[in-house]
Amino acid sequence: MLTLDYTLSLLNLQEVIVKKVTTNDKSAVIDIEMPKKQHTCPRCCAETSYVHDYRNRLIKDIPAFGMKIILNYRQRRYVCPHCGKRFAEEHPFVPKYHRMTSRLVAHIFEKLRSEYSFTSVAGELNLSVSTIIRVFDFLAVSRPKKLPRVFAIDEFKGNTGKEKYQAIITDPASKRVLDILPCRSQAELIAYLKQWNTKERKRVKYFVSDMWQPYSDIASAFFKNSVQIVDRYHFIRQMVWAFEKVRKRIQKQYGKDCRLLFKHSRKLLIKHENKLKDYEKEQVNAILSLSSEMLYAYILKERFYKIMESNDRETAKKLMSDWILFAQNSKIPEYGECTKTLANWRTGILNSFDVPYSNGFTEGCNNKIKVLKRNAYGYRNFERFRKIILHCFSHKTSLLLNHKMMWKCG
Secondary structure, three states, X not given: OOOHHHHXXXXXXXXXXXXXXXXXXXXXXXXXXXXXXXXXXOXXXXXEOOEEEEEEEEEEEEXXXXXXXXXXXXXXXEEOOOOOOXXXXXXXXXXXXXXXXXXXXXXXXXHHHOOOOHHHHHHHHOOOHHHHHHHHHOEEEOOOOOOOOEEXXXXXXXXXXXXXXXXXXXXXXXXXXXXXXXXXXXHHHHHHHOOOOHHHHOOOOEEEEOOOHHHHHHHHHHXXXXXXXXXXXXXXXXXXXXXXXHHHHHHOOOOHHHHHHHHHOHHHHHOXXXXXXXXXXXXXXXXXXXXXXXXXXXXXXXXXXXXXXXXXXXXXXXXXXXXXXXXXXXXXXOHHHHHHHHHXXXXXXXXXXXXXXXXXXXXXXXXXXXXXXXXXXXXXXXXXXXXXXXXXXXXXXXEEEOOOOOOOOO
């Protein structure tokens, strides 16, 4: 049984008087009221302490000890003896017209920030899913007012709002997610970036993206003073894809046992040779001894990793040129498209060796977004999906509660 003194400490609500506590296995109803005091009439500003009547309000609070907490608030209505105005007494713990405490609303937002789905939060707090969604929909998310010095963009598979891919914009320098766009189309990006004038767009000094041509076109059109940087992960992936295609083609030439050996050794073959353990090197050497073409492709892969170890642009430029020539002379068909792509994006690739910026932070955000989507079994409403993403990556002060919200949570 909860004592009145303990309940008062547990509630931690200013000036509240606990009159009675009624409990059962699933819930606790706490009868509370505010101390009687003088109030200022909202019409004529006169002071009054005359009580007109009382109204009982059932208010949901944060659950405790596995029980629902209901505050049975006996609210006074005062009357002004001068103008006859009737008005409810002031109280700090629940906004006007609401049926849940301000801290329960804040608790819901904090739970949703931690990758919880609407359904899981509703189950934990003994509320309906529709109530959680209705509360969350009153969270206002603003567009960034200023563009960052480092502007990074990437896409992720969101499958929401009738679009397969959504775009994410981040500031990798300050590790912030700036916005989520409904799709990655050039038209959408142009419409979005037109919100800022030329002076503001000049603030962007570095533009980080993958090797998707519309991104490069956008950078050239809107951020003319910026340095375009191709993310390292994406151009390394070009080489890995080519290497994997060689492996798949060659393994088909052998029997079942050899094919399985090639397939199960995939990660070892991609791994940098310096990071292999002795027994792993033996396994890799056994595979490479079966095919001179596979050995050549493996040497190409290792030489590419050497490029990534370059400390400056000039070293990387020389090694990259040598590698492209070496790959072209190999006559391995799978490297044709790879060398062409790397040559076309050479400037952006080499720029990545001059600065510490990449899409590493952005890719990490994409992984967290996948978790959010999986936990919720997907989102059909794009605006809600955008808002939950920005809420999860927010710094608590960037999201504002709409003060005009007047929901009634049942």
